[in-house]
Amino acid sequence: MIAAESTAPLPASARDLFALTKPRVMSLVVFTALCGLIASRAPIDPVLGFTAILCIALGAGASGALNQWYEADLDAKMKRTAQRPLAAGRVDRSTALHFGVGLSAFSVILLGLSTNWLAAGILATAILFYAVVYTMWLKPNTPQNIVIGGAAGAFPPLLGWAAASGDVSVLPAILFLIIFLWTPPHFWALALFVKTDYAAAGVPMLPVTAGAKATRGQILLYSVALAAAAVAPWPLGLTGAIYGMTAAALSLAFLALAVRVWRNQATEPAGMGPEKKLFAFSILYLYTLLGALVADRLLLA
Amino acid sequence: MSDPRHLDEVRRRQRTRALVTALILAGLVVLFFFVTLAKIGSMHGA
Numbered sequence: 001m002i003a004a005e006s007t008a009p010l011p012a013s014a015r016d017l018f019a020l021t022k023p024r025v026m027s028l029v030v031f032t033a034l035c036g037l038i039a040s041r042a043p044i045d046p047v048l049g050f051t052a053i054l055c056i057a058l059g060a061g062a063s064g065a066l067n068q069w070y071e072a073d074l075d076a077k078m079k080r081t082a083q084r085p086l087a088a089g090r091v092d093r094s095t096a097l098h099f100g101v102g103l104s105a106f107s108v109i110l111l112g113l114s115t116n117w118l119a120a121g122i123l124a125t126a127i128l129f130y131a132v133v134y135t136m137w138l139k140p141n142t143p144q145n146i147v148i149g150g151a152a153g154a155f156p157p158l159l160g161w162a163a164a165s166g167d168v169s170v171l172p173a174i175l176f177l178i179i180f181l182w183t184p185p186h187f188w189a190l191a192l193f194v195k196t197d198y199a200a201a202g203v204p205m206l207p208v209t210a211g212a213k214a215t216r217g218q219i220l221l222y223s224v225a226l227a228a229a230a231v232a233p234w235p236l237g238l239t240g241a242i243y244g245m246t247a248a249a250l251s252l253a254f255l256a257l258a259v260r261v262w263r264n265q266a267t268e269p270a271g272m273g274p275e276k277k278l279f280a281f282s283i284l285y286l287y288t289l290l291g292a293l294v295a296d297r298l299l300l301a
Numbered sequence: 302m303s304d305p306r307h308l309d310e311v312r313r314r315q316r317t318r319a320l321v322t323a324l325i326l327a328g329l330v331v332l333f334f335f336v337t338l339a340k341i342g343s344m345h346g347a
Contacts, residue, residue, distance in 0.1 A: 010307075010310060010314060011314050011315060011318065012314075013314050013317065014314075014317050014318050014321040045339040045342065045343060047332075047336060047338070047339040048336065048340075048343075051332065054332075114336050114339075
């Protein structure tokens with residue numbers, strides 16, 4: 001018994017299981033879902049609101065675990081992801097699969113029971129979309145993976161809104177559109193300066209398949225569309241000037257950085273300062289934009 | 302045959318996971334209690 005235990009593989013540590021949920025991504029999901037929930041201005045019991053955000057976070061964590069379960073071999077080939085628990089061999093695949101499926105079912109059922117089944121249905125769709133449509137189907141097969149797969153990341157504000165109000169209206173649909181359009185420039189800016197990583201792993205990211213010039217053109221186009229979608233709630237009368245002015249200023253800065261990326265000719269990561277700046281700013285952009293939306297909606301109320 | 306350091310690490314991880322599981326279960330008991338109260342409250346309010 002002791003001899004058998006002493007040669008058995010180490011059980012996954014609690015820290016590694018937590019790392020499977022991609023906590024950094026989860027923090028953005030929690031923030032965007034919370035913004036959707038507050039911006040809905042629907043009265044919701046604080047305990048149920050907390051439970052809704054917890055379920056959305058757990059659902060995102062489950063998606064992350066399922067993504068890492070499926071992509072373990074791919075992650076091992078890329079410097080950026082080689083130290084993830086599965087890729088580094090600290091967690092076995094079946095543990096990750098059971099963890100991901102169990103967490104998915106738990107989060108969907110608890111969200112349905114504590115808030116409403118529309119929100120639970122959207123959460124189930126988001127998990128399936130990320131784990132199956134994006135991870136298994138789009139990512140390994142098409143350079144448009146990020147464009148359509150971006151929808152998976154656009155669900156949280158919609159989820160927060162639906163959990164609080166029980167319905168989905170024009171403003172949460174625009175929030176979905178904003179994150180959907182934000183994702184390609186955000187990820188392509190990253191993909192430009194880690195292109196060699198994606199190429200080594202055989203992932204058909206746009207910079208790998210179409211080249212840096214075409215990717216930079218696409219970044220600019222999506223940035224223009226993003227700016228239009230981000231400002232739209234103001235002229236549509238869905239928000240006030242606090243959000244409108246903030247969205248306009250942030251989008252102008254985003255566009256200015258996208259133009260600098262478009263004009264950049266560098267092919268090596270060392271010369272990709274504009275791409276790194278755009279990637280960093282895109283995160284600040286989303287946090288500030290949604291923060292302004294919440295402030296605006298609360299003040300209007 | 303047996304490696305005491307390996308066995309110690311297995312035991313340490315098992316203890317940590319058991320502790321984390323216990324804490325999560327305790328947290329869920331508290332959460333479900335308050336969710337039930339909130340749901341009952343919302344039914345009476347409706």
